[in-house]
Every structure is written in structure tokens, then in C-alpha cells.
Amino acid sequence: MRDINQFTITEAVKQSFKTEEGSRLKFLLETFIDHLHDYTREVNLTHEEWMGILMFLYDCGKISTPERHEFILLSDVLGFSALVDMINTRGGQTEGSNLGPFYLDDAPRFALGGDLGGGRDGAVLLVQGQVRDSLGNPIAGAVIDTWQTDSAGTYPIQEQASGQDKYDLRGIFTTGEDGKYWYTTVLPKPYTVPYDGPVGRLLRAGNRHAWRASHLHYIVRAPGYRPITTELFFDNTDYLDNDAVFGVRRSLITKLEPVKKTDSLPPTDKVPNARCSFDFVLAPEG
Numbered sequence: 001m002r003d004i005n006q007f008t009i010t011e012a013v014k015q016s017f018k019t020e021e022g023s024r025l026k027f028l029l030e031t032f033i034d035h036l037h038d039y040t041r042e043v044n045l046t047h048e049e050w051m052g053i054l055m056f057l058y059d060c061g062k063i064s065t066p067e068r069h070e071f072i073l074l075s076d077v078l079g080f081s082a083l084v085d086m087i088n089t090r091g092g093q094t095e096g097s098n099l100g101p102f103y104l105d106d107a108p109r110f111a112l113g114g115d116l117g118g119g120r121d122g123a124v125l126l127v128q129g130q131v132r133d134s135l136g137n138p139i140a141g142a143v144i145d146t147w148q149t150d151s152a153g154t155y156p157i158q159e160q161a162s163g164q165d166k167y168d169l170r171g172i173f174t175t176g177e178d179g180k181y182w183y184t185t186v187l188p189k190p191y192t193v194p195y196d197g198p199v200g201r202l203l204r205a206g207n208r209h210a211w212r213a214s215h216l217h218y219i220v221r222a223p224g225y226r227p228i229t230t231e232l233f234f235d236n237t238d239y240l241d242n243d244a245v246f247g248v249r250r251s252l253i254t255k256l257e258p259v260k261k262t263d264s265l266p267p268t269d270k271v272p273n274a275r276c277s278f279d280f281v282l283a284p285e286g
């Protein structure tokens, strides 16, 4: 090891870890070391740049709290989260998209046709569709967990200091025998990802904005199927082609339509004035 140089160091670092032969950990670690060292040699990293990267990561750690996940945000704006979603989407199933930081795993349950809006300002949107398998069979008893912003682009969980209930604008619905679901809510609006920290500095340095196209978040689960985490976007809205976290996929854009008197709509607690529809397709487990 004393004759180590900028080329032999990569193998030396890999050899220093005594990980189990053929294990996933060994593969992940060794490939990471290869890429990190290759990057460092390729860009001829200076000491100032090296320290700049470490201080940036330090700042991400410093601003992070259980409510503020700066490393997830970093992963999001670098397209790392989206890439993981993409490579883990099975053929035939609904494409995956960002979980984001505002999910709560204990949202209130609603009956089909219920309203998530709770009297808030904004267009009353009917969201309807079906959960099915990749052969087109309806999935009964599928659980649809959804959360979203209000019509000003704010998640109630971000506004708890001003008295908002963190469970507002989120809910869980269960499909009936025909796999169908429907509910009303307020039409969400675009919002910015947090940009008052190190990730915001990175966006500004790269002349990038922090806006997300307006969306509804979903986790859909059913026994025997792979759960999906995804988002639904609306056509003719801003930032579809430059979403700050690369969450938009063509297959996840739905048509937003005004409700017409002649439309035949499912029964809802609140009368909608806009509607959209989206079917979720789940792939079998395994």
C-alpha cells in the first residue's frame, strides 16, 4: 500500500472493505467507489472544490429536521429520486413519481364520494377512476392514499403555526367491487420546493427555479400487488416541462375539464365544477 498512487488507490480502498463475496453491499460499495474516484480524476478536483462539496453536505445536514429533509430535496432536484422511481417502475404498471416530504401515514379515511376540500377556496374538483391490474381486471379493496396542496399551493402541514390541521387535504379511499374510486377536493396550484437552504443556493447557482407543476400525490396499495407511489398532473398547467424535481411523466398528465350539466357524475358530497379521471394500474407482487 505504500506505493499507492492516484490510479491504484481505487482498488486499495475497495480491498480495505471486507464485505461478503457476491453480496449486494459489496457491489453497491465498490461501484460507488469506482464512480467517485473516476469523477474526482476526471474533473481534476481542487482542494477548494473538495471542501466546497463537503461543506455543502454539512449545510444540508445542519438544516435537516424530522420535518425538513434537505438530502431528499437534494436528491429530488438532481433527478436522483426520479431516476430511482423510473428504474423501479414495472412494465404495465402506472409510472412512479416523487413521494415528496409531506406524506403522513395516518391520513383520515373517507367514504367514496367524500370531499377532502373542507370548505376551502378554489375550484371543486372531482377526481375519479379505477384501480386495475395489468390485464384490465378491476381491483376491489385497493387503498388510495392521497395528499395535496390547497388552491394557493400550500400544504396544510406547512402552515401548522397559523393553526392549520396537518391532516387537511389528505385522505384514504377504498375501491368498491368494480375497482372504482371517486372524491372531490380543491384544485391544487403550483408551489415552490423549499429554497431557503443549501439546495436553494444550488438552484440559484444553476439559474434554476424552484416551482413544481400542480399535482395530486398518491400511494395505491392492494393485497398481492406492488404498491405504487405516484403523482397526477393536469394538462394546460404551468411547469409540466420544467418541474423542479423532474416528477412529470406524459402518462401521468390528466385532462382537466369543466363539469357540464349533461355530464353523468358519480354521487359526491359536494357539487364539482371541474373534473379529471385517472386509472391506476398495479403489477403483481414479486
Ligand code: BEZ
Binding pocket: 073, 076, 098, 099, 100, 101, 102, 193, 194, 212, 245
Ligand atoms: C412534493 O411534491 O410535495 C415535493 C417534492 C419535492 C420537494 C418538495 C415537495
Ligand code: FE
Binding pocket: 100, 215, 217
Ligand atoms: Fe407535492
